[in-house]
Amino acid sequence: MKIAIPLAMGQLTAHFGHCQEFAFVSVEDGVISGMEKEVPPPHEPGVLPKWLSELGVTHVIAGGMGGRAQALFTASNITVVTGAPVEDPQVLVKAWLANSLTTGENACSHDENHICDH
Numbered sequence: 098m099k100i101a102i103p104l105a106m107g108q109l110t111a112h113f114g115h116c117q118e119f120a121f122v123s124v125e126d127g128v129i130s131g132m133e134k135e136v137p138p139p140h141e142p143g144v145l146p147k148w149l150s151e152l153g154v155t156h157v158i159a160g161g162m163g164g165r166a167q168a169l170f171t172a173s174n175i176t177v178v179t180g181a182p183v184e185d186p187q188v189l190v191k192a193w194l195a196n197s198l199t200t201g202e203n204a205c206s207h208d209e210n211h212i213c214d215h
Contacts, residue, residue, distance in 0.1 A: 098124040100193075101154040102186040104134070109183050111160035114140045120186035121152065127194055129187060146170050158189050161203050179203040 100123075102109055103116035110116045116137065123131040138144055146169035149157065156176045160183065170177045180200035181189055192198040 098155050099153050100124065100156045100158060100190055101149050101152075102158050102189060103160075104186065108185055109158070109160055109181055109189060111183070113157075113159045113162040113166065114145060119149075121154070122186055122190045124190065124194065129190055129194075132187060143169055146173055146175070149173075150175060158186075158193060158198075 099121055102120045102122065103113045104110060104118050104120055105116055118134050118136050121133050121135065122129055138148055142165065146166060149170075150173040154175055156178070157170060158178045158181050160179070160181055162177060162179050167177050167179075178193065178198070178200060180203050181198060182201070189198060
């Protein structure tokens with residue numbers, strides 16, 4: 098399992114498509130086995146889902162994500178969790194693995210024309 102988390106200043110950022118970097122957390126047998134960070138390509142509609150799929154990502158933990166991006170991830174068999182809090186990526190993944198990740202409202206669900214839908 099490979100989980101992607103959009104980051105700003107080392108923690109999850111609410112705006113998926115406009116992050117500074119992604120953390121890629123590898124999980125084997127229910128335990129974190131590694132983490133790396135990478136700068137994403139320039140943001141354009143559909144680019145990030147394709148890029149993350151090509152990198153072998155199986156899950157995305159995000160604060161907010163537009164409906165179009167969610168649909169593209171679903172089409173690529175990537176599970177999306179939205180509404181995650183601003184936190185360190187390893188803390189988020191450990192909580193998710195323990196079924197104790199508290200999620201709130203998708204930060205991008207309040208307005209269909211919000212920048213998150215680009």
